[in-house]
Amino acid sequence: MSLSKEEIEKKRILVVGAGGIGCEVLKNILLIGFKHLEVIDLDVIDLSNLNRQFLFNKNHIGQPKSVIAAQVSKERYGPEAEIVSHHCEIQNNKFNIDYYKTFDVVINALDNLNARKHVNRMCVCANVPLIDGGTSGFIGQTTPIIPKETECYECQPKVPPKGYAVCTIRSNPSTAVHCVFWSKQLIQKLFGNADDGNYLNDFQFSSTTTRWKEVYDKVFTSDIKVLHQSEELWKLRKKPNIWTYEEIINCSDTSLLKDVKPFVKLYYNSFNILQQRYENNGPFEFEKDDDDMIDFITACTNIRCAIFNLQGISRFEVQEKAGNIIPAIPTTNSIISGLMIIEMMKVLSQKKENLRICYLAKKPLKNHLLTFEKTSQPNKQCYICGNEVSEFVCDLEVFTLKDIINQITERCSLINPTILKGDQLLYESGDDLEKEEIQMYEKVGKKKLIDLGFKDGETILFKDDIKTMTFILKEEDRKHDVINEEIKDSKKHL
Ligand SMILES: Nc1ncnc2c1ncn2[C@@H]1O[C@H](COP(=O)(O)OP(=O)(O)OP(=O)(O)O)[C@@H](O)[C@H]1O
Ligand SMILES: [Zn+2]
Known part of the structure; x- marks a missing residue:
């Protein structure tokens, strides 16, 4: 060269x-x-x-x-x-x-x-x-x-990273990885912060001293009984096995269930350790290097694999899959x-x-x-290198100011932007704000765009230390936008 x-x-x-x-x-x-x-x-x-x-x-x-x-x-x-x-x-x-x-x-x-x-x-x-x-x-x-x-x-x-169909994870796992994913959702549901996207969000558990047993009976026995009744699900594969906790734990050394027994014991031990941690310190997030969490996921994965007639996997593999380790x-x-x-x-x-x-x-x-x-020519619609003025499609009656701030800040990697409507200052963020200002902007953030006076075709300005970006607001029904649909959906569930 x-x-x-x-x-x-x-x-x-x-x-x-x-x-x-x-x-x-x-x-x-x-x-x-x-x-x-x-x-x-x-x-x-x-x-x-x-x-x-x-x-x-x-x-x-x-x-x-x-x-x-x-x-x-x-x-x-x-x-x-x-x-x-x-x-x-x-x-x-x-x-x-x-x-x-x-x-x-x-x-x-x-x-x-x-x-x-x-x-x-x-x-x-x-x-x-x-x-x-x-x-x-x-x-x-x-x-x-x-x-x-x-x-x-x-x-x-x-x-976006590959996800799994909800029904595969909840009702019809066909690989051990599906069971790892399910177990991760379970740990999150039981001990994590509330998460709108959790696949097991409809699970209800009361808080008793024997919570481990209540959870076990529900997810590994009664829910499986319900699934067992479906003729559709099991047309092409063997029906899941219905075993009670007592059956497994009291099984003889010659029973086929003896291979599941160590995982049931591991479930009991790790559940109680995590429960104790939850009671002492409140909710916690999944961590791939946390031995107790990996024990719990290994136990649940292998119990679920046995129930659905799937080959179980080692603790090492569970850790690799659960932590998305490549x-x-x-x-x-x-x-x-x-x-x-x-x-x-x-x-x-x-x-x-x-x-x-x-x-x-x-x-x-x-x-x-x-x-x-x-290489290709730049995309004219790109928020970063395209025209300085872009379109933002949303439903002005559903979208709050905070919704649009969250989306645009993330898409455009803005840092503590200031938001303006014409020359009117609407919103500011950053470490140097007074407590009263933070409270005031929090209130404004919750307002719908329509209530802040935005109309179809009107512009909103985002400014940070590096760049000013202008967005023209377009009423949603003129164009389909998946992210807007998601926001609307999540609001319907609130
Ligand atoms: N925001 C950031 N600012 C500066 N450095 C960063 C930032 N984010 C990531 N890095 C650095 O980029 C490097 C990426 O290297 P690499 O992919 O090999 O990751 P690693 O953390 O060293 O390895 P691994 O993730 O496999 O354990 C890391 O050294 C990481 O510290
Ligand atoms: Zn670009």
């Missing part, structure tokens, strides 16, 4: 994230001969990082990733380079638009959507090219973004960071027509593990 040594030595590169991809990227950049880098990472080194984040060793555990990554990569691959490290969140105010403008290119080596969206937005505002890369197990992808010339990270909506593969990180650097070189040498979005697949597609796609 046609960049001279002098040109390479002048370029400034920002690497965001010094994890699996970040370590690889730093090595590649230095080996090419770049001399001016900055690296940002909020985390410290953990033992579990060492198999793939090859700049770190045991002695570094507990130290900031950014600092050690800068130090070790410089020693090994670019002693003459100047690498500035920041042990800090990328969302920190000090990394403002002017800061981004000092770089020729930014590299996203992150592992979460929020931080990626934030960097994308900052790069669009600062007009700095961004190379985004990500991996998940054996698959990966890289996307070069040139603001206003190619699609940005938010031009196309991101596909192992990080060093080779995938290495391939993806190599591809990111190729795209970065094209950006820096102005070979924009050659830019490609690259996908690494788990299995070959037409004999190829890698596929390449040309």
Whole structure:
């Protein structure tokens, strides 16, 4: 690629994230001969990082990733380079638009959507090219973004993670994973905060001293009896087994039920530990590394598997599935960071027509593990890089100000925005507000848009430190909008 040594030595590169991809990227950049880098990472080194984040060793555990990554990569691959490290969140105010403008290119080596969206937005505002890369197990992808010339990270909506049909989870599980998911919903229902989206929300339990037994009898016996009666459900598969707690716990050593017995005991023990915790400290959220929760989910999963004639799974597998743990593969990180650097070189040498979005697949597609796609023009409707004025479709009689604030703040990654109707200030947020102001804005937030005087076609302004965005409100029935439907639905249930 046609960049001279002098040109390479002048370029400034920002690497965001010094994890699996970040370590690889730093090595590649230095080996090419770049001399001016900055690296940002909020985390410290953990033992579990060492198999793939090859700049770190045991002695570094507990130290900031950014600092050690800068130090070790410089020693090994670019002693003459100047690498500035920041042990800090990328969302920190000090990394403002002017800061981004000092770089020729930014590299996203992150592992979460929020931080990626934030960097994308900052790069669009600062007009700095961004190379985004990500991996998940054996698959990966890289996307070069040139603001206003190619699609940005938010031009196309991101596909939400795969969910399961409610009836599969509640009534007709066909794999152990369905039972893991059900058990997670159960733990959340019993010990978590109220959640509108919980699949078991209609379950009613009274609070007795033998709550564990009441729950057991309901979910593992009486509910199964009800399901058993359905002829439709079991046309193609064996009916579920109806066993009482007493039958299992008193079964003989030769009974087929003897394999379920340890899980019933585990259910009893873990339920009571979690119940105690709930009584002492109130509701808690699922945590994949919490032994008692994993015990409970392992027990429920295997009891449910036995009831529905499914193969049970080990505690280890339960933890993996419940925590959505996808192992990080060093080779995938290495391939993806190599591809990111190729795209970065094209950006820096102005070979924009050659830019490609690259996908690494788990299995070959037409004999190829890698596929390449040309970049597209930005989406004019994109909230981040499209027109500064966008449409927002909603039902003005149903939507409150807070509803629209929540949606737009999230979609556009705004930070503490101020909201205006014409030049009238409607709403403010942030740490520097007085108590009275917070109370006042809370009240205003609950008002319906129609009650705040908004009409079809009227504009609402969102402003934060970086950008002002204008939305034209459109009455909902002119266009179908799934998110609005969801908000309406959830309100119907209140
Ligand atoms: N908002 C953020 N600001 C700065 N750094 C971030 C931010 N969000 C994530 N990171 C960093 O991005 C890196 C992503 O690397 P990677 O995907 O290898 O994750 P990891 O946390 O090191 O590994 P794993 O998640 O597999 O345990 C991490 O080092 C993480 O600390
Ligand atoms: Zn965009």
